[in-house]
Amino acid sequence: AQRVTQPEKLLSVFKGAPVELKCNYSYSGSPELFWYVQYSRQRLQLLLRHISRESIKGFTADLNKGETSFHLKKPFAQEEDSAMYYCALRGLGTGRRALTFGSGTRLQVQP
Amino acid sequence: DGGITQSPKYLFRKEGQNVTLSCEQNLNHDAMYWYRQDPGQGLRLIYYSQIVNDFQKGDIAEGYSVSREKKESFPLTVTSAQKNPTAFYLCASNDREPGGPQHFGPGTRLTVL
Numbered sequence: 001a002q003r004v005t006q007p008e009k010l011l012s013v014f015k016g017a018p019v020e021l022k023c024n025y026s027y028s029g030s031p032e033l034f035w036y037v038q039y040s041r042q043r044l045q046l047l048l049r050h051i052s053r054e055s056i057k058g059f060t061a062d063l064n065k066g067e068t069s070f071h072l073k074k075p076f077a078q079e080e081d082s083a084m085y086y087c088a089l090r091g092l093g094t095g096r097r098a099l100t101f102g103s104g105t106r107l108q109v110q111p
Numbered sequence: 112d113g114g115i116t117q118s119p120k121y122l123f124r125k126e127g128q129n130v131t132l133s134c135e136q137n138l139n140h141d142a143m144y145w146y147r148q149d150p151g152q153g154l155r156l157i158y159y160s161q162i163v164n165d166f167q168k169g170d171i172a173e174g175y176s177v178s179r180e181k182k183e184s185f186p187l188t189v190t191s192a193q194k195n196p197t198a199f200y201l202c203a204s205n206d207r208e209p210g211g212p213q214h215f216g217p218g219t220r221l222t223v224l
Contacts, residue, residue: 009151044201086153099156101153101155
């Protein structure tokens with residue numbers, strides 16, 4: 001079984017402050033981890049995936065297999081970062097390509 | 112991501128009625144998925160299809176049915192057996208690339224009156 005946990009329902013920070021959205025997972029095999037973002041009145045879109053190891057809109061995330069975590073970080077939050085963020089997992093190389101999502105964290109960046 | 116369209120945007124249903132939600136993609140993706148999004152619960156997988164004429168149940172398939180007669184289409188029927196159908200429904204697709212991310216449609220909000 002696979003499970004994704006996002007412990008914070010809401011994270012509120014001030015503009016310019018560092019942000020860390022937590023994501024922990026449970027999976028017996030090799031995982032693929034993703035972060036998706038949903039801005040107000042927009043569709044869910046991919047923000048990051050651990051395979052590409054890229055930085056998007058200043059966000060980064062490192063897969064830590066020892067701690068089974070994939071926390072999303074940004075050094076300086078912007079107001080336009082306010083959105084709903086979902087961490088997701090699927091098994092690498094498995095037949096099932098569907099994602100397992102966490103319950104999401106709403107990020108509010110205050111001016 | 113204009114490659115995936117869902118219709119209608121809003122749908123109202125009376126109790127006891129079946130309704131069908133449309134999902135179409137022009138991305139030439141083999142795999143398609145249906146998720147249900149509820150506040151505080153994230154997205155949960157209803158059904159998925161890896162290839163035409165084949166589909167599998169997800170984690171919450173009871174009360175739902177699907178078909179995959181064409182590569183570009185994956186309609187979802189919410190039957191009267193679904194006890195709590197009011198939700199936001201998202202369709203997604205991806206290709207067979209091992210790291211290929213899923214692309215999502217804009218969603219359909221279903222409300223049971």
